[in-house]
Amino acid sequence: MRRFWSAWMLLLLGLFSTLPVVARETAEPQGAAGEQPIVVVGEARPLSLKALGTTVPLKARTTGVEDEFLVAATDPGLPSLASLFGAEWAWREDCLLVRRGDLKVQLGLGQEELPPDVGGRRLEVPARLVDGVPHVPLSCLEDLLAVRLTLAADGKTGWVEPLIQSIRLEGDSRRPKLVIRSSAPLTFKTFSLRRPERYVIDLAGGVLDTPALKVTHPELGDIRLGQFQLGPAITRVVIPSIPGLTIVAPPPGPSREIAFELTMQGVSAPARDFPVQKVTVARVEPMASGQRVVLQFSGPVQYEWTRLLPPDNRFFLDLPQAILVGPKQEFQVQDGHLRSVRISQFQTEPAPITRVVVDLEKAAQTRLTAGETPHSLVLEIRHDTIEPSMAMLKGYGTTSFPSSGGVVCLDPGHGGSDPGAVNRALGLTEKEVTLDLCLRLARILRTRGWNVVMTRDNDRDVSWAGSSAREELGARVQIANDLGADVLVSVHCNASVNPAAKGTSLHIFKNSDSLLAEELHPTLLAAAGRPDRGIQKDRFYVLAHSRMPAVLVEAAFLSNPEEARLLGTPEYRQRLAEALADGLGRYASRYLKQTTAGP
Numbered sequence: 001m002r003r004f005w006s007a008w009m010l011l012l013l014g015l016f017s018t019l020p021v022v023a024r025e026t027a028e029p030q031g032a033a034g035e036q037p038i039v040v041v042g043e044a045r046p047l048s049l050k051a052l053g054t055t056v057p058l059k060a061r062t063t064g065v066e067d068e069f070l071v072a073a074t075d076p077g078l079p080s081l082a083s084l085f086g087a088e089w090a091w092r093e094d095c096l097l098v099r100r101g102d103l104k105v106q107l108g109l110g111q112e113e114l115p116p117d118v119g120g121r122r123l124e125v126p127a128r129l130v131d132g133v134p135h136v137p138l139s140c141l142e143d144l145l146a147v148r149l150t151l152a153a154d155g156k157t158g159w160v161e162p163l164i165q166s167i168r169l170e171g172d173s174r175r176p177k178l179v180i181r182s183s184a185p186l187t188f189k190t191f192s193l194r195r196p197e198r199y200v201i202d203l204a205g206g207v208l209d210t211p212a213l214k215v216t217h218p219e220l221g222d223i224r225l226g227q228f229q230l231g232p233a234i235t236r237v238v239i240p241s242i243p244g245l246t247i248v249a250p251p252p253g254p255s256r257e258i259a260f261e262l263t264m265q266g267v268s269a270p271a272r273d274f275p276v277q278k279v280t281v282a283r284v285e286p287m288a289s290g291q292r293v294v295l296q297f298s299g300p301v302q303y304e305w306t307r308l309l310p311p312d313n314r315f316f317l318d319l320p321q322a323i324l325v326g327p328k329q330e331f332q333v334q335d336g337h338l339r340s341v342r343i344s345q346f347q348t349e350p351a352p353i354t355r356v357v358v359d360l361e362k363a364a365q366t367r368l369t370a371g372e373t374p375h376s377l378v379l380e381i382r383h384d385t386i387e388p389s390m391a392m393l394k395g396y397g398t399t400s401f402p403s404s405g406g407v408v409c410l411d412p413g414h415g416g417s418d419p420g421a422v423n424r425a426l427g428l429t430e431k432e433v434t435l436d437l438c439l440r441l442a443r444i445l446r447t448r449g450w451n452v453v454m455t456r457d458n459d460r461d462v463s464w465a466g467s468s469a470r471e472e473l474g475a476r477v478q479i480a481n482d483l484g485a486d487v488l489v490s491v492h493c494n495a496s497v498n499p500a501a502k503g504t505s506l507h508i509f510k511n512s513d514s515l516l517a518e519e520l521h522p523t524l525l526a527a528a529g530r531p532d533r534g535i536q537k538d539r540f541y542v543l544a545h546s547r548m549p550a551v552l553v554e555a556a557f558l559s560n561p562e563e564a565r566l567l568g569t570p571e572y573r574q575r576l577a578e579a580l581a582d583g584l585g586r587y588a589s590r591y592l593k594q595t596t597a598g599p
């Protein structure tokens with residue numbers, strides 16, 4: 001349900017409870033349009049809406065449809081409300097015009113779907129004439145102004161509040177910023193809770209469009225968001241406290257973008273989730289205006305760098321959990337800026353550390369960046385000098401941070417009341433296979449620096465048990481859209497009445513989906529080892545309604561005895577997860593913005 005039910009709306013609904021129950025729609029991704037409900041328009045009654053500290057009076061009519069009201073299109077309250085959220089609202093002849101930033105939207109009488117720019121939601125009660133006067137559905141405020149409408153139980157008052165549009169970790173994983181963006185300015189307060197120690201941010205007046213969200217940092221763990229209170233809204237963000245963590249809050253607002261700086265001290269203790277890796281390549285090569293040191297690792301590593309200014313004039317790079325295979329290496333360059341580079345196993349016990357020491361001449365300029373391949377680092381030593389007082393002297397980072405706060409939304413198909421495809425012989429359901437595969441994929445992606453959001457991380461419906469396909473799939477897409485995820489991967493298993501049907505397929509719909517599918521396809525096919533059913537274009541709901549590149553994966557057929565046996569083994573699911581993670585990494589390195597790894 002989109003909003004809280006008020007008691008008298010429940011009463012109204014009770015009048016219709018003798019109507020036959022509409023059969024549950026198929027939960028397969030195609031979705032289906034519901035039927036138009038019966039509309040019974042009531043008398044106009046006063047409704048006062050509180051928005052950003054102001055009260056706006058309206059006259060609203062009940063419609064007999066859950067949570068929907070009609071308001072005269074010319075009600076002066078509507079443009080006043082819109083202006084509070086930086087929008088223009090006007091009724092011209094027989095059409096509503098709303099402008100918000102670059103967005104320009106029209107809604108005409110009888111129009112059943114909102115324009116795609118504002119999400120394309122189907123209106124249960126389209127705009128219509130009541131006693132010859134044009135009326136618009138009140139719920140379209142939510143889509144047109146990017147707000148949430150919450151009505152009090154008395155049906156006479158309500159709140160119109162901005163949405164939390166995204167929360168993500170941005171920047172270097174050692175010094176990330178937690179950035180919260182909303183559709184209108186918010187204020188916040190912070191405090192600490194004990195046992196266990198947590199740092200809490202309460203965002204006043206901001207509404208989450210999903211019941212709960214979290215972003216995960218490889219060391220901090222889960223940063224959780226929940227709707228602490230509605231009408232008036234408080235969204236609560238809880239950050240686990242760990243030793244050495246410092247949180248710097250911005251000025252208390254109001255602001256549409258609130259950024260908290262999280263700083264973690266040192267990398268002396270290897271962080272969890274960072275396994276030991278090998279240094280597979282270490283070389284020094286000339287570049288246009290200097291030299292570069294190229295390091296390639298077998299997987300993600302953390303690093304800590306220190307710059308000593310003249311007279312010491314050195315650059316140290318420490319790589320905990322990295323093993324140098326073979327002897328110590330030394331490169332003599334002597335080009336007037338770079339003297340030499342030494343790479344050695346600085347420590348083996350209790351945990352390995354590889355150290356790179358760069359001897360410089362003059363105050364040579366250095367720059368540490370992510371390399372062109374995953375899990376690589378490049379240190380550039382330029383034929384240029386720095387102003388010593390401007391130099392940064394120490395920093396931390398993690399290789400293969402795929403983008404500045406790259407967010408992937410994973411959608412394990414089905415769940416809760418909906419098992420998806422079922423293989424009765426093996427007692428295996430699609431919902432458990434997709435969940436386990438996505439949990440494995442999430443674990444791998446987090447160690448590679450992604451922000452991972454899951455539409456579900458346990459066996460449940462994302463909306464509610466018994467919801468329609470449109471509601472269930474809509475709830476999943478909304479999580480990805482609200483978070484501003486960079487990519488969406490929906491995982492399913494195929495099924496057919498023909499037990500011989502077999503193979504792996506990727507499904508796309510939007511043009512932007514195809515680049516993602518092309519990066520995932522080769523590694524997934526190689527790992528699956530099943531026939532290639534190709535990249536297919538289908539108007540699946542999650543593909544058509546997501547605002548970011550998205551792919552729906554049909555891993556293999558649960559109805560095929562051989563493929564179902566494979567899907568039932570953890571090793572096979574792990575293999576598929578690793579292949580998808582590699583494909584996502586390739587996609588990120590090609591199409592998502594690279595993060596500078598150091599000074």
Ligand SMILES: [Zn+2]
Pocket residue numbers: 028029413414420421430492493
């Ligand atoms: Zn499915």
